[in-house]
Amino acid sequence: MKRQVPIMLAITASFLPVIAFFFPNAWINEWFNRKLDEWMVIIASFAFLLGIVSMVQVNLHKVRRRQKGWIFSVIILVSFAIMASCGLFGAQGERENGTLYPFTWIFQFIYAPMQATMFSLLAFYVASASYRAFRVKNMEASLLLIGALIIMFGRIPFGALIHPVVPDLAEWIMRFPNAAAQRGIIIGAALGAASMSIRVMVGIERPYLGKS
Amino acid sequence: MNWAHKLLLIDRRIIFVVVFVGALIPIIWPIGLAVQISPPVKAVFDRVEAMKPGDAIMLSFDYGPSDGPELDPMANSILRHCAKKGIKVIGVSLFPLGGVEMAIARFMQLDTDLKARNGIDYVNLGYKDGAPAPMKAMGDRIESVFPCDANGVPYSEIPVLEGIRSYDDLELAISLATSIIGEWWINLVNAQFGIDVALGTTAVSAPKYYAFMEAKQAIGVLGGMKGGSEYEELVARAYPDLKGLSRSATMGMDVQSVVHLVIIFFILFGNVMFIVTKRMTRGAN
Numbered sequence: 001m002k003r004q005v006p007i008m009l010a011i012t013a014s015f016l017p018v019i020a021f022f023f024p025n026a027w028i029n030e031w032f033n034r035k036l037d038e039w040m041v042i043i044a045s046f047a048f049l050l051g052i053v054s055m056v057q058v059n060l061h062k063v064r065r066r067q068k069g070w071i072f073s074v075i076i077l078v079s080f081a082i083m084a085s086c087g088l089f090g091a092q093g094e095r096e097n098g099t100l101y102p103f104t105w106i107f108q109f110i111y112a113p114m115q116a117t118m119f120s121l122l123a124f125y126v127a128s129a130s131y132r133a134f135r136v137k138n139m140e141a142s143l144l145l146i147g148a149l150i151i152m153f154g155r156i157p158f159g160a161l162i163h164p165v166v167p168d169l170a171e172w173i174m175r176f177p178n179a180a181a182q183r184g185i186i187i188g189a190a191l192g193a194a195s196m197s198i199r200v201m202v203g204i205e206r207p208y209l210g211k212s
Numbered sequence: 213m214n215w216a217h218k219l220l221l222i223d224r225r226i227i228f229v230v231v232f233v234g235a236l237i238p239i240i241w242p243i244g245l246a247v248q249i250s251p252p253v254k255a256v257f258d259r260v261e262a263m264k265p266g267d268a269i270m271l272s273f274d275y276g277p278s279d280g281p282e283l284d285p286m287a288n289s290i291l292r293h294c295a296k297k298g299i300k301v302i303g304v305s306l307f308p309l310g311g312v313e314m315a316i317a318r319f320m321q322l323d324t325d326l327k328a329r330n331g332i333d334y335v336n337l338g339y340k341d342g343a344p345a346p347m348k349a350m351g352d353r354i355e356s357v358f359p360c361d362a363n364g365v366p367y368s369e370i371p372v373l374e375g376i377r378s379y380d381d382l383e384l385a386i387s388l389a390t391s392i393i394g395e396w397w398i399n400l401v402n403a404q405f406g407i408d409v410a411l412g413t414t415a416v417s418a419p420k421y422y423a424f425m426e427a428k429q430a431i432g433v434l435g436g437m438k439g440g441s442e443y444e445e446l447v448a449r450a451y452p453d454l455k456g457l458s459r460s461a462t463m464g465m466d467v468q469s470v471v472h473l474v475i476i477f478f479i480l481f482g483n484v485m486f487i488v489t490k491r492m493t494r495g496a497n
Contacts, residue, residue, distance in 0.1 A: 034352055037345040041357070044342030048308075092362065093316045107313045112277035115310075119278040123471055127231045128224040131478040135486050145479070152476055155415070155438050156469040157245035167248045174422050182423035 007203050014201040055080070082106070147173060216488040227478060234474040238466035245469060247462060252425060253442040255432035256410045259384060260290070261450065265298030267383045268376055272397065273318070274343075274389040276309040279414050283388045285440035285461035286412040287318040288325075290386060291334070292454055293447050295326045300372050301334040302382070304358065306346060306393055312339035312362060325457050331365065335372050338362035343393050344400055351379050351405040379407040384431075388412040394421060398429045412439065441465045 013036065020032035059073035086103035093104055100108065136142045153159035154170020199205035260269070271290060275283045294301050303319060305311030315336050322328045330336070337358035340346040346357045354377065355367040367373055375381060385407050387397040394411045398421075402409040408431050411421050415436025424430045434443055440461030448455045 034349065034356075037349045038356065040345035041340060041342045041349070044345070048341070092313065094320055104313060104316060107277075107310065108317060111310070112280060112313075115277035116281055119281075123235070124228045124231050127471075127475050127478055128227045130475055131222075131227055131482040132220075132224075134479045134482065136483050145483070149476060149479070152472050155436075156472045157247065157465065158469050158473065160246070160248050167250070171250055174419060175426060178419045179423040179426045182420050183427075186420070186423060 003209065006208055007206060010206070010208060011201065011203055014197075052080075147177075214489065214492050216485050216492060220482065220485045220489060230478075231471060231474055234470045235467050238470050242463060243466045243469070245466065247441050247445040247465065249442050249446060250438075252422075252433040252435070253439050254446065256386070256434060257293070257443060257446040257450075259408065259410065259431050260293055260297065260299065263297060263299050263383050266300070268300040268302060268372075268381065269294065270302045270304060270379075270382050270385040272385065272387040272389070272393075273303060273305040273311045273315040274307040274387050274391075274393040274397075275311060275314060275414075276307060276390065277314070279390045280314060281460075281464065282414045282436050282440065283390075283412055284314070284318065285437070285459070285464070286434050286443055287314075287388055288321055288458075288460075289440065289443040289447050290412075291318060291322045291328075292326060292457065293443075293451075295322060295328045295333060296447075296451050296454065299383075300376075302354075302373070302376065303334060303336040304346075305339040306343040307390065308339070308341065312336075316362065330363075331361075331370050332372055335370050336362045344396050347396055347400045348404070351401070353378055379405045382407060384408045384410060386410045386412065390414055390417065395424075398424050402429050410434075437461050437464045437468055 016032040017036060020028050056077065059076050061067075062073040063070050063077070083103065083106065086101070086106065090103055091101050094100055134145060134148075136145055150166065151170050151173060153162060154167045154173075159166035159170065196205065200207070263269075271287070273287065291301060293299075303315045305315050315338075319328075319330065319334060319336050322334070323330070328334055337354075338361060340357055349357045354373075358367065360366050361370055379385070379401065385397060385401055387394050387409065389397070389411060390413070394413055394417065397409050397411070401407060409429070410432050411424075411430055412434040413421055413436070415438070418433055418435030418439070421430060421433045421435075425433050434440060438461075441459070441464070444459045444462050448459070
């Protein structure tokens with residue numbers, strides 16, 4: 001039963017929207033499509049709960065055993081408790097007197113700058129990596145380098161100062177060679193997703209059981 | 213080890229310092245380079261500009277704080293553009309890591325900039341989990357997904373939502389997106405419900421969306437800080453009274469320009485040193 005029931009549920013839930021797609025009947029659409037979408041929103045919310053429980057368990061375990069870096073686990077748990085309290089017992093946004101609620105204040109003045117800082121560090125690593133790794137070793141690498149330079153110049157106002165055609169050339173690369181390559185990647189990924197979905201639908205792939 | 217090889221193995225902290233100085237200089241002394249308008253951004257601007265007062269758009273905040281520097285300026289410009297045109301904006305968020313807070317901050321900025329009224333000129337419906345499911349369900353009835361706004365006001369009591377039931381009552385959906393959510397707006401919302409979709413994305417994601425734009429599944433793409441600065445420029449040209457408002461993407465382009473030049477310099481310099489090293493090694497052999 002522990003195996004059969006989840007498999008039957010997965011097969012039924014995955015085939016119902018497909019049936020609804022081919023039978024445009026109001027009753028079928030209501031129950032096989034709309035209701036399932038609403039349930040999905042509710043079920044997806046429980047994934048958060050699962051994530052929270054897992055995060056708390058892992059970090060509590062680390063703190064109890066004084067594992068390496070346990071102090072960071074303490075920071076995570078304290079931060080989580082503060083944000084959760086502010087979110088659960090307070091509102092978001094701006095008060096009538098123009099001041100911010102604690103949740104929004106912490107988000108805007110602590111969390112957001114820290115996240116932006118982490119993302120900005122990429123510029124430093126990109127510069128360092130491109131100096132060390134972007135080498136003209138063969139024809140393909142040379143073409144990649146030329147394309148990259150045109151795009152990099154074309155995406156900044158300096159490009160037009162070098163020659164008015166540079167931004168147009170960059171746009172042409174984005175619209176045609178880039179779009180063609182992207183299409184190949186997107187179609188390939190979609191075919192892979194479709195085949196994976198079919199395997200789940202017919203019960204060959206069973207990630208929801210914990211193993212295939 | 214010859215001198216060229218030593219230069220190739222330069223300490224990366226020196227590169228970091230050069231990038232840091234390159235980013236700092238234009239912040240202290242702005243360059244103010246002219247912004248070139250690209251067709252994908254112009255297409256989005258023209259679509260909004262062609263709307264009539266009272267028309268409605270959905271603006272989805274599908275990004276978190278790490279993408280804020282690139283996507284916040286787009287949100288500001290689009291909201292200002294809509295406010296000036298009298299276009300209703302329905303804000304939603306389908307991104308779990310802070311999307312709704314990004315929306316709150318942008319609408320607060322709009323209140324400060326143009327005295328727009330929550331519930332009358334715009335509404336922030338808040339966040340909903342499981343992005344594809346809410347997207348599909350909103351095609352049938354938006355109220356079933358968002359029964360109230362982010363402040364808990366019921367859908368039926370919000371004046372700006374009067375007469376708006378589903379995507380059929382909207383002119384355009386704009387997703388300011390990171391990750392895969394932008395693709396879902398195209399695959400699920402444009403493809404299944406026929407509503408026009410435009411995207412604002414980080415510079416890293418923009419190339420992917422050109423494929424959808426060329427297939428006419430997206431009307432336009434605002435790519436990264438450059439896309440944001442172009443929209444700011446278009447809005448400022450069309451509405452000169454908004455020129456005094458902050459234009460963070462335009463200011464950011466100065467920094468991006470210099471950092472691009474620094475990276476280009478390092479790439480070229482690294483390759484010259486690489487070729488010199490190779491020749492010197494060959495000569496020694």
